[in-house]
């Protein structure tokens with residue numbers, strides 16, 4: 176066990192906990208109550224690393240995670256971690272239930288099962304799948320169910336009523352492994368190379384500059400793997416852009432930066448999702 180601390184959205188038993196164990200099995204894993212607490216713990220060096228759910232293959236971008244990365248020049252992404260996500264129903268009784276608890280992302284990944292099996296049950300969003308499982312398992316009235324994981328059920332010996340309720344059996348969530356850009360214990364300035372995936376964050380003075388940036392990427396055969404926009408929160412209908420692409424180079428970074436108002440190279444890491452054929 177090494178002394179490097181990895182923060183994750185807890186309590187223990189979340190998919191974020193699984194991501195931390197997958198990425199850094201020999202580190203100290205620190206449970207935190209919210210995604211904001213994970214980012215803050217990294218920034219304040221309470222932990223050396225953090226895992227942040229960023230995108231699900233069924234439900235799309237984890238918007239709160241992107242909003243936590245907005246304008247954060249002191250956070251760097253060191254890696255992406257893919258966790259297969261199989262949801263189960265935890266609780267005491269399907270028939271008595273009138274509330275279904277889980278993380279909001281989980282509801283969006285289990286829409287078919289919920290519609291077919293619990294059409295009249297009220298979905299109640301809570302901070303994480305393991306918190307949901309704790310509430311449902313401790314509810315003696317039997318009125319609460321949770322969407323959570325077998326990992327969580329095994330961790331606390333909770334009762335699993337139904338397995339694999341996700342819409343897509345290939346359901347998978349992508350996590351960023353984040354660190355403080357100014358870290359004494361972690362090498363945090365990954366080299367930007369053509370083979371790796373690179374994450375950039377920027378703002379532009381006019382949307383037509385996005386065309387220019389796309390043209391620059393096209394000229395250099397860089398391949399887009401993801402593009403997310405979030406409101407700038409400075410002026411209506413202006414955005415912070417997060418782009419990931421393979422084939423970035425230092426020279427390309429400088430050309431893109433010259434077009435942007437604000438620009439941040441947020442990290443470069445092994446591409447685990449996109450075949451660049």
Ligand SMILES: O=C(O)C(=O)C[C@]1(C(=O)O)C=C[C@@H](O)C=C1
Nearest residue numbers: 189190191228278280303304348
């Ligand atoms: O609640 C958890 O178990 C989490 O780790 C969060 C989270 C997410 O934010 O997407 C992670 C993976 C799943 O997609 C469901 C929820």
